[in-house]
Amino acid sequence: NMEIVFPRLFFAGNRLLGERVENVSRTLGDLRGIFADVDAFSRMPQNILAYEVSSFLPEQEGTPGGLYFGITYLHPGKVGNEYFMTKGHFHANIDRAEFYWGLEGEGMLILMDQLRRVWAERVFPGSLHYIPGGVAHRMANTGNTLFSFAACWPSDAGHNYREIADHGFAARLLEVDGKPQLIGV
Numbered sequence: 001n002m003e004i005v006f007p008r009l010f011f012a013g014n015r016l017l018g019e020r021v022e023n024v025s026r027t028l029g030d031l032r033g034i035f036a037d038v039d040a041f042s043r044m045p046q047n048i049l050a051y052e053v054s055s056f057l058p059e060q061e062g063t064p065g066g067l068y069f070g071i072t073y074l075h076p077g078k079v080g081n082e083y084f085m086t087k088g089h090f091h092a093n094i095d096r097a098e099f100y101w102g103l104e105g106e107g108m109l110i111l112m113d114q115l116r117r118v119w120a121e122r123v124f125p126g127s128l129h130y131i132p133g134g135v136a137h138r139m140a141n142t143g144n145t146l147f148s149f150a151a152c153w154p155s156d157a158g159h160n161y162r163e164i165a166d167h168g169f170a171a172r173l174l175e176v177d178g179k180p181q182l183i184g185v
């Protein structure tokens with residue numbers, strides 16, 4: 001008789017539950033330096049929650065051939081006229097790709113290749129986004145409600161936050177006349 005087992009992982013409310021699940025939260029204070037309007041940023045409470053990531057990491061970090069899965073919950077808000085967004089990163093193994101897909105709320109996926117060319121894709125429940133290797137990625141919440149999305153990436157991708165922390169993206173997603181616009185810097 002072959003064994004039938006309970007799944008290793010499941011959703012409980014808005015969180016993943018199971019072994020090898022990691023939950024990370026980022027406050028506004030953790031995002032210092034990523035927004036253009038430094039004065040507006042300094043006037044805001046630094047302890048408010050910007051986003052949370054619940055990840056299932058079934059393999060040891062760096063394992064070739066494995067996959068990771070995560071859900072990000074990005075809260076609505078703006079710093080000046082710039083939408084709340086994730087830090088953004090290249091993968092440390094720069095050629096590693098990733099899937100993102102929209103779950104709830106509305107947002108924008110901001111992408112930048114190694115020549116610093118920037119483009120963006122609308123994200124909504126059911127939208128699917130393939131991020132090729134060599135492309136930095138960041139999400140912004142362009143709505144007034146919680147924006148959540150899922151991600152699947154290789155367990156040997158790693159994260160290079162340094163490049164974006166030092167040089168940023170070559171464009172910013174700003175609200176202009178009530179609508180998101182990608183503005184070159």
Ligand code: F6R
Pocket residue numbers: 053070072086087088089098137138151153157159
């Ligand atoms: C993993 C990935 C996502 C992000 C998450 C938070 O490679 O792209 O799971 O890690 O959306 O964004 P960052 O990591 O840029 O703070």
Ligand code: ZN
Pocket residue numbers: 089091098137153
């Ligand atoms: Zn990534």
